[in-house]
Amino acid sequence: xxxxxxxxxxxxxxxxxxxxxxxxxxxxxxxxxxxxxxxxxxxxxxxxxxxxxxxxxxxxxxxxxxxxxxxxxxxxxxxxxxxxxxxxxxxxxxxxxxxxxxxxxxxxxxxxxxxxxxxxxxxxxxxxxxxxxxxxxxxxxxxxxxxxxxxxxxxxxxxxxxxxxxxxxxxxxxxxxxxxxxxxxxxxxxxxxxxxxxxxxxxxxxxxxxxxxxxxxxxxxxxxxxxxxxxxxxxxxxxxxxxxxxxxxxxxxxxxxxxxxxxxxxxxxxxxxxxxxxxxxxxxxxxxxxxxxxxxxxxxxxxxxxxxxxxxxxxxxxxxxxxxxxxxxxxxxxxxxxxxxxxxxxxxxxxxxxxxxxxxxxxxxxxxxxxxxxxxxxxxxxxxxxxxxxxxxxxxxxxxxxxxxxxxxxxxxxxxxxxxxxxxxxxxxxxxxxxxxxxxxxxxxxxxxxxxxxxxxxxxxxx
Amino acid sequence: xxxxxxxxxxxxxxxxxxxxxxxxxxxxxxxxxxxxxxxxxxxxxxxxxxxxxxxxxxxxxxxxxxxxxxxxxxxxxxxxxxxxxxxxxxxxxxxxxxxxxxxxxxxxxxxxxxxxxxxxxxxxxxxxxxxxxxxxxxxxxxxxxxxxxxxxxxxxxxxxxxxxxxxxxxxxxxxxxxxxxxxxxxxxxxxxxxxxxxxxxxxxxxxxxxxxxxxxxxxxxxxxxxxxxxxxxxxxxxxxxxxxxxxxx
Ligand SMILES: Nc1ncnc2c1ncn2[C@@H]1O[C@H](COP(=O)(O)OP(=O)(O)OP(=O)(O)O)[C@@H](O)[C@H]1O
Ligand SMILES: [Mg+2]
Numbered sequence: 001x002x003x004x005x006x007x008x009x010x011x012x013x014x015x016x017x018x019x020x021x022x023x024x025x026x027x028x029x030x031x032x033x034x035x036x037x038x039x040x041x042x043x044x045x046x047x048x049x050x051x052x053x054x055x056x057x058x059x060x061x062x063x064x065x066x067x068x069x070x071x072x073x074x075x076x077x078x079x080x081x082x083x084x085x086x087x088x089x090x091x092x093x094x095x096x097x098x099x100x101x102x103x104x105x106x107x108x109x110x111x112x113x114x115x116x117x118x119x120x121x122x123x124x125x126x127x128x129x130x131x132x133x134x135x136x137x138x139x140x141x142x143x144x145x146x147x148x149x150x151x152x153x154x155x156x157x158x159x160x161x162x163x164x165x166x167x168x169x170x171x172x173x174x175x176x177x178x179x180x181x182x183x184x185x186x187x188x189x190x191x192x193x194x195x196x197x198x199x200x201x202x203x204x205x206x207x208x209x210x211x212x213x214x215x216x217x218x219x220x221x222x223x224x225x226x227x228x229x230x231x232x233x234x235x236x237x238x239x240x241x242x243x244x245x246x247x248x249x250x251x252x253x254x255x256x257x258x259x260x261x262x263x264x265x266x267x268x269x270x271x272x273x274x275x276x277x278x279x280x281x282x283x284x285x286x287x288x289x290x291x292x293x294x295x296x297x298x299x300x301x302x303x304x305x306x307x308x309x310x311x312x313x314x315x316x317x318x319x320x321x322x323x324x325x326x327x328x329x330x331x332x333x334x335x336x337x338x339x340x341x342x343x344x345x346x347x348x349x350x351x352x353x354x355x356x357x358x359x360x361x362x363x364x365x366x367x368x369x370x371x372x373x374x375x376x377x378x379x380x381x382x383x384x385x386x387x388x389x390x391x392x393x394x395x396x397x398x399x400x401x402x403x404x405x406x407x408x409x410x411x412x413x414x415x416x417x418x419x420x421x422x423x424x425x426x427x428x429x430x431x432x433x434x435x436x437x438x439x440x441x442x443x444x445x446x447x448x449x450x451x452x453x454x455x456x457x458x459x460x461x462x463x
Numbered sequence: 464x465x466x467x468x469x470x471x472x473x474x475x476x477x478x479x480x481x482x483x484x485x486x487x488x489x490x491x492x493x494x495x496x497x498x499x500x501x502x503x504x505x506x507x508x509x510x511x512x513x514x515x516x517x518x519x520x521x522x523x524x525x526x527x528x529x530x531x532x533x534x535x536x537x538x539x540x541x542x543x544x545x546x547x548x549x550x551x552x553x554x555x556x557x558x559x560x561x562x563x564x565x566x567x568x569x570x571x572x573x574x575x576x577x578x579x580x581x582x583x584x585x586x587x588x589x590x591x592x593x594x595x596x597x598x599x600x601x602x603x604x605x606x607x608x609x610x611x612x613x614x615x616x617x618x619x620x621x622x623x624x625x626x627x628x629x630x631x632x633x634x635x636x637x638x639x640x641x642x643x644x645x646x647x648x649x650x651x652x653x654x655x656x657x658x659x660x661x662x663x664x665x666x667x668x669x670x671x672x673x674x675x676x677x678x679x680x681x682x683x684x685x686x687x688x689x690x691x692x693x694x695x696x697x698x699x700x701x702x703x704x705x706x707x708x709x710x711x712x
Contacts, residue, residue: 414553416539417536419539436554
């Protein structure tokens with residue numbers, strides 16, 4: 001029985017509409033008709049669905065509507081100088097110390113004076129501030145900016161899916177984005193170091209930060225990209241960050257995303273990766289901070305022969321909640337996707353890993369596998385995982401698995417019997433559990449920094 | 464000196480050790496033999512402090528210390544070492560990290576200076592060489608993909624690195640080829656000393672040709688059913704355990 005539902009907005013839902021009315025005319029690109037239209041359409045999309053809640057299948061385990069009592073106003077950029085020491089504090093010295101070209105986005109704005117703009121340009125990278133680009137939007141960027149995150153395939157067999165429901169988080173990003181970067185490597189460009197995109201927010205009064213990063217790798221180029229998200233203060237941060245990665249033919253990216261925000265932050269992130277022929281994506285997401293975090297990851301295989309490996313680890317305690325939800329769409333034949341996600345859950349924390357693999361009717365020879373594993377360190381911790389396979393082709397190899405358990409007492413005893421005190425023995429085993437995912441990181445300094453960050457979280461050091 | 468008195472231990476409500484008495488003076492090697500399921504490994508685990516085994520009665524003292532009041536790591540620091548019958552594979556834990564953490568934990572607990580990494584590497588290499596362990600193997604996660612014999616040798620490597628004073632070897636000989644048996648036995652014999660006691664659990668007299676025991680005990684039905692000198696092992700080799708099984712009936 002379909003009854004018309006009366007729109008009853010929660011306070012946060014109404015707040016978000018009010019935020020838009022308040023800032024709309026001052027947002028970058030307000031003068032640009034195309035941009036203004038993208039924003040107003042997006043707001044309408046958002047208004048039509050509201051915030052996601054547990055009756056929305058993809059948000060089954062993360063009831064954002066009930067977990068977000070209010071929406072904070074958009075951050076007012078002060079443009080103040082941010083010292084290296086502050087960045088080091090926010091990220092940890094190890095992560096801040098990774099040798100890379102820095103791009104800093106703070107208070108919702110790209111900060112060229114804190115970034116290695118000249119060095120990057122000298123190496124042939126094209127770099128733009130998102131806010132400036134919005135003022136005179138080039139035609140070819142329009143589809144990227146207007147991206148709605150809709151499922152691309154599978155409708156032939158499941159016609160109901162054609163009725164796309166807007167993703168309200170992406171819609172809000174489109175409506176409210178204030179800044180970010182657009183990085184493009186043209187054919188032939190090559191960087192000798194990783195690019196570290198540092199996002200810093202949350203200083204002063206509670207505020208929201210809505211940013212976008214777009215990374216385009218043209219044919220044959222490769223990039224090592226680190227994205228880190230951290231807090232400058234702890235008064236309250238609501239983040240909506242969207243990253244789009246477009247990989248041309250044979251392009252390759254090593255992409256690590258580190259979420260290190262303070263314990264009160266709310267982190268809503270979208271990642272959309274489109275894979276050209278023979279493209280290679282090797283990604284890692286490390287979630288350590290935020291009270292509530294949601295990582296939506298969409299990977300679209302658009303050209304044959306692509307390879308994607310997505311790995312992640314969440315280390316959570318207290319009442320932290322981290323949800324990673326993926327949709328991998330194999331639209332063309334001969335592509336490979338791998339997902340391995342590890343959650344270490346202490347206190348009353350909750351980890352969620354949902355991964356859906358869609359194989360379109362002509363995506364033969366698809367090879368897709370996913371695995372979600374949790375280590376529960378306390379009675380109060382909970383792990384929810386939901387693998388989903390929607391396979392419309394017949395010649396494919398797909399599989400999924402999930403495990404959830406406690407530390408193996410026999411392993412623990414073996415270590416203790418060798419003189420290792422219990423807390424250290426536990427830490428070794430937890431480190432080993434997470435290590436399986438960390439090993440997939442090919443960038444050695446990042447792998448080492450995250451291994452050390454894991455040891456820090458565990459409160460031990462194995463040198 | 465190890466002194467076990469009237470030891471009763473159970474697991475999952477099933478009593479396995481039923482009033483076991485055993486004394487192993489300092490410097491002696493005692494062999495424990497006995498039919499499958501008689502409780503030999505259970506005794507080894509109880510000595511090492513495995514939690515699942517509940518001691519309901521009796522006492523265990525090691526050089527006057529009450530072992531039953533100590534956690535497994537404290538027992539290791541106090542000198543207890545169990546070479547497992549089935550060494551466990553631990554994925555993701557690098558063998559070297561494990562060894563260094565173990566050795567330094569024990570040294571710290573004993574008030575000795577911890578090894579630096581290079582120092583430790585040197586010490587491990589020396590010991591590994593004596594046991595003919597390929598150093599490449601130590602680069603793998605703990606026991607992962609090691610053959611049965613390699614795992615046993617790795618146990619003896621750990622034993623020599625941890626410098627225990629009470630060594631309990633649970634069927635360290637099973638799964639070893641003839642050459643490996645000699646290497647392991649030599650390794651054990653090197654550790655024999657006036658202040659070190661050893662319990663060697665085995666099914667085969669052959670091992671006892673290499674590691675000659677001061678005493679041999681037969682465990683049956685969770686008790687020491689018979690004790691004797693090294694010749695008892697030879698006798699058992701001929702007669703088997705029929706006599707002890709008979710007692711059970
Ligand atoms: N977790 C357990 N739950 C129930 N029974 C157990 C458990 N562990 C061991 N046992 C039982 O305890 C008894 C003694 O086992 P134990 O391993 O000590 O024997 P053992 O003398 O070492 O034998 P083997 O010569 O085969 O190694 C066996 O009957 C075994 O089935
Ligand atoms: Mg046994």
